[in-house]
Amino acid sequence: MKIGIPRALYFYVYYPMWYGFFSSLGHELRLSVPTNKEIINLGVSHSVDDICISVKVFHGHVKYLLDKKDVDLVFVPRIASEEKYKYTCPKLAALPDLMKSAFVRDANRILTATFYTRQGEKPIITAFEEIGRQLGDSDEKIKSAVKVGIEYQKLATKSLRSGHTFLDVVKNIRDLETLIKKPVSKQRYTVALAGFPYDVYDTFTNGDIISKLEDFNVGIVATDMLNPRVYNHYSKYMIKDLFWYQANAAAKGGMYYIDSPDVDGVISISSFNCGISSIYQKLLDLYSKEVGKPVMHIIVDEQTGDAGLATRIEAFIDLIRVKRGDGLVTQENNLHGTENGVHVRSL
C-alpha cells in the first residue's frame, strides 16, 4: 500500500519511527512536498479561521495527499501524550477528528491510531498494532517492524543530541549512523532556537530562519537537541510544570540556553494564535530579564513577509555582535575600523 505522510506537525518529531515501521512492513511512503504557498492556501481554505497556522498548514498537507491518486491512505496519528502526565495541545489531540470533519468525503482514507509514546515501547506497540491491523499485516511482522521503527527513532535522537538539526535527519534518514559520526562545525556565534519542532523546522512558514542565520555564519542549536535531564531543574522557577511536553521542552530548554555561556542569544519561534507558546514566551521574557541575555520572539503567520523578518534577524545579530564587542555586521569590512571593538562612526 502507498501511505502518505503529511510533512507537518509531529512529522518533525517522529518521522524516523514511522519511516522505519512502514518501510520494514513493505509499504511505500509518500511524503508531501515541503510547505509552499499552494499548500498554505489549501490549508487556509479548508480550516476554521481562528485555528493556529501550524494546524492550518497540516490541513493543506493532508488535502495535498488526499488529492493525489497514487496515495491510498493518509497517516494522521493522534499523539496523545509524550511523557507521564504530560499531554499534547487539545488541537493536536483532536487532530484525526478535525481531519475527518474537514474532509468528510475522504474520511475513510485517513489512517489513525492513538499514540502514548511516554512509557517505553509497550504503548507504542499497541498503537502500531492497531495500524497494522487496518493495513492487514500479520502480528509477527508488525512486532519486528515496531522494533525497527523504535531503533530508527533512537538513532535520530542520538543524531539530534550530537548537534544535527532534524532537517539533516530527514535528509540522511537512510544512513543515520554516519550522520551521528559527522562532527558539527563550531561557529563564532551560536543562536538557540526555542519552540515547537514543527515551527522551528518548517522552513517555508517561518521564512527560512535557519538558513538566514547560517548565511551570517551563526551556529544553530535547537531545544529538541537537549536531553530533558539537563533542564528539568527549571521546573522550580516555573512553579508548576506546563502540561505539554513540547512546551516544557521549549520553555525549559530556552531557559537552559539563556543560562548557557556557549549561546549568544535565543530566538523563540511560534505560530500565530498558538495559545501554548504565549505562556512560555512570557516565561522566557521574565527569565531573560533576570539573566540579561537577548531573547527575540518571532510569530509567524500565513502572510509573513520576508523583508521584515530579514531585518529583525539582522538587528538581532547586530545586537549579539555588539554584546561580544565585534561591531555591527554592516561594518565588517569597513574602512573606518572599530575602536575597542565598538564601532565609532566618523562623519
Place this chain on the structure above:
Amino acid sequence: MSHKKITYTVPRMGYTYAAFESFFQILGYDVIMPEPTNNETIKEGVSNSPEYMCFPFKILLGQFERVLEKNPDRYFKMVSLESYGPCRFGYYSPLYYKILKDKGFTNFEVVNVEGIYPPLYKGIPRFFKKLIKLTGWHAPWIVVKAFVIAGWKVYATEQLEKKLYHLIPREKVSGSTERIFDKAIERIRHAPNKVKAIKKILNEEIEKMDKNPHVERDDLPKVGLVGEAYILMDYSNNLDIEKKLAYMGVDVDRSLRVTNWTLDRLIKAKSHKAHMLEVNKGYLDFFIGGDGQESIMNTILYKKAGYDGVIQAQPFGCLPETAAKEILTKVSEDYDIPVLSLAFDEQTGEAGFVTRLEAFVDMIKSRRQIKTHEEKESHVTVKN
C-alpha cells in the same frame, strides 16, 4: 505566624458571586469582590498578559490588579480555580504570581484550588494541603456549613436567573421583570446565613416575578448557548448575551451553570464522561480538556430537545473550543441545526455583536416559518 489580616478576592462568576463571598465571610474573613468586567479592567489585563493568552486570563488579571491597586494596605489571598489537563486553564496561577510580582505588587499570594490528579500518593496530600491553605484552620463543621450556604445561594441565584430569562420575552411591560430580579439578587446576597432564610427569600421572589403581568406562550424560537465556561457563565464577559437574546423574544437556555458544571466535574464525573462519549461518537470521542467536548455534546442534545439554533461562545484562540468549532460545522450539517460561533476578545464591539445576534435570530425565525409552512402544505396534500 503572620499577623497580617487576610482579605480574600475571588473571580466573579456572573450573579453567583454572592455565594463565594458568603463562603469566606462565614469562615470569618474579609472579602473584596472584583468589579465586573469593564473597559478599564480589560485594558489593565490586556496590557500585562501575553498577547495570545486566553481572554479569561486577561479579564481575571485585570480584575485582580484593580483590586490590588485600590487596596494597597491589605494583604490578599487570590483564589484561582484550576484544573490539570491539556487546556491552558491549569497554568493561570503561576502566571498571575509572576506577572504581578514583575509589576511590583507584594501584598498578595495566589491560592489555587485544583482537583486530585495523578500520581495519587502525591495528589491527595497536595489537594488537602491546598484546601487548608485556602480555608485556613477551622473546625470542619464551619467549613461544611459554609459550603452548604454557598451552595444554596448558587442554587437560588440560578433559579432566579432561569425565571428571569423565561419571563423577559413574555412580560407585558418591557424591563419590569429585570427590576424585580435585581432587587432579588441583592436580597439573596445579604440573606442571613441560614438555609431556611434563603429558601424563604427564594420562594417569595419567585412568586413576585410570577405575579408580574405576562402572557404565557410556548411558540417562541428556542436558542441554546454552548461554549467555554467562564465566558458563558459571567454576564459581563459575554456582553449579556442571554439578556439580549431574551429581549429579542427568544427562549434562551444556557448549557453550563455553576451547579451542573461542578456536579459533572466532581461528583458525577464518571457517568458524565460515559454519556458524553456516547453522544459524541464519531465526532470527538477523545478528552481534549476545557469544555470542547461539552460544546459538541450539548449542541446535539439541544437539537434532540427541539431547539432551533445554537450559539457557541468562546474566547478568541481558546484551544479546545477552536477544535470544537471545526467539528461543530460537521455536526451542524449532519443534524440540520444552525450554529453561530462567537469569539470574544478585548476588541468585541457591542454594535456589531448585536447585529450578528439579530441576524441569527431573524434566520431562525424564518426557518421556523418555512417549517410550519411546509408542515401545513404536507398536511393539505395528505388530505387530498
